[in-house]
Amino acid sequence: MSEHIQITTHLENLQHHLKNEIDVLQDVVESFRELDEVAYNLGLIGEEESYATRVSWWPMVSVLGTYSSGKSTFINGFLGQKLQRTGTQAVDDKFTVICLGGNDQGMSTLPGTALDADPRFPFYQISQGIRELVSSSGHRVDSYLQVKTCASEKLKGRIIIDSPGFDADSQRTSTLRITKHIIDLSDLVLVFFDARHPEPGAMRDTLEHLVAETIDRPDANKFLFILNQIDVTAREDNLEEVVAAWQRSLAQAGLTAGRFYRIYDPTIAMPINDPVVKQRYETKLAEDLKEIHTRIDQVKNERAYRIVSVLEQISRDIEDRLVPQLSDWLARWKSRVFWGNLSLFILVAVLLGVAYGVTTPDLSPLMNMAPLEWGIATGVLIVVLWWLHTKVTQAATRHTIAQIGMQVMDDRTRESLQRAFKKNASAFKFSNTPSGWGGYARRRLANVRAKCNEYVKRLNDRFTNPSGAN
Structure with missing residues (x-):
């Protein structure tokens, strides 16, 4: 009950x-509350849970890619402050949630546990999942997340998430799981590639998890693929060749959507004498950076549509899947x-028959049993x-849960189905229809949609004015 009160309080604070x-x-x-009631009656979620906590209520931009692809340099340039450490080697092995600080505060760093109690953040209550995933390693949530x-x-009205590179091996499984979570919740995903290192071995992971898996997504247009440090091509003036090579790599990974950009940091770029x-390079840089920054500025509006879309998607997912x-x-x-x-029952009947036939071949005692004896037997x-x-x-219940x-x-x-199945599996259950499902639940989901x-x-x-009326 205390956990139910806690989630109710969180939703009230969110509102x-x-x-x-x-x-x-x-x-x-x-509407999320109404959706939660339907799911709770079905057993898909517990009373301490809410689908609203699976959504990032803050506009969110995630920056992903390999080590040395210039992610942190780009973030520092966008913010106008040297917040993130930069370098050619791995300088940060955690996901960093970057948000606006207090008016009288400078830069500060908080542990990952600061994210657990605030449902507006995209990592609300994710630490439990991380602990379960890496319980054998002994790592805590602070090993993966920081603020x-x-x-x-x-940063006003949005948060940015900087990811560790995909070259890491020690926490690869956890990194990929958190990355998938981030991608699902993000309004905009910037995927960085390093133009200085075409197709390194680790790039296979990036192409698989950040490119190939976006093909069938309905929100594939939120991915921006950025070829960074493109100034290295200026000496040979072979920009088009390098870009074409990367585009071929993306095409082989099945990329069919998403915008492709070419940028570099002029403050650390190699000199271009011609x-x-x-x-030509500076003009292209200005054009692409302007478009990237414009997309970042739009995430606040896109966030609202995304949340409504998630609400509708979960409603359909419950009913249709x-x-x-x-x-x-x-x-x-x-x-x-x-x-x-x-x-x-057949086995019991056979054993009883055999046992009785061996010990008492004559059936007359059965026929002469008193009513009380029959009742006891x-x-x-x-x-x-x-x-x-x-x-x-x-x-059968244990076997089905394992299956x-x-x-x-x-x-x-998996967790939702196992929870709901446990609620429905009982010695008195004779119907395939889940408890809590019927015309009323369907009408409530239709009402949510x-x-x-x-x-x-x-x-x-709020955001458009097609008629042009004042």
Whole structure:
């Protein structure tokens, strides 16, 4: 109960925070509450959980890529402050959540545990998942996450996440898991490549996890692929050749969407002696940086649409994917229980028949049993059969939960299905329809989706003016 009160308080605080930003999102939080009730009744989430905490309510820009690809240099240039350490080797092995600090504060660094208690951050309650994932290594959440604050106005209304490079081996599994989480929640994803090192060995990981997996995403346009430190091509004036080589690599990874940019840092760039080449590079740099910065400036508006989209997506996911999968697992479980019971009951009947036939061939004693004796014998038999049925049910439940664990790859889906299955699997369960599912639950989900359309219209009224009316 205390955990339920805690999540309720978090949502109330979130609504209070959103009141001063975009009032539409206050109502979106209420729709998340309605969605939570449906999911809780189905057993997909616990009373201490909310789908609202799986969303980043702050506009979010993530910066990903390999070591030495210029991520930190770009962030420092954008902020106008030297917040992140830079270098050709690995200088930071943590994900850094960068946000605006207090008016009277300079730069400060906070541990990753600071992210756990605030549902506005994209890492709310993620530390438990990280601890479970790396329990054998002994690493804590602070080994993977940290917060940095500074007073740059560029951070007003948004957060930026700088990632460690993908070359790391010691925490690779955890890094990839957190990266996937970041990508899902981000409004904009900047993927950096180092033009000085075309297709290094570690680039295979980057291409696989940051490129290939974006192909079928409905939000693929939020990925910006940036070929950084392109000034190295100026000496041979072979910019087009280098860019073409990278584009071929991306094409081989299946890239079909996302914008491709070419930039460098003029303060540390190698000298470009040819004035014509220098002008061409500087012009292209200014054009691409302007477009990148414009996209970053737009994330506050895109954030609102993203959250509404996530709300609608979860609603459809529950009805179209999770409930059918749960029904299928219940049908498999019920089949196991039926055949297990039948096998045991037949075995018991055979054993009783054999035992009675060996000890008492004459059936007359059975015929002459008093009603009380019949009642006692029947009661004992029912108790034995019910005990066997319970054991079969428990064994089938354990087997099905293990099967869900092996066959469902996505962590959250697996956890949701196992939780919901445990709620539905009981000795008295005879239907494939999950508890909490029916016409009322369908109507509530349909109502959530209808409200999503209204939220989009209200956001359009806030951010657009197609008629040109004053």
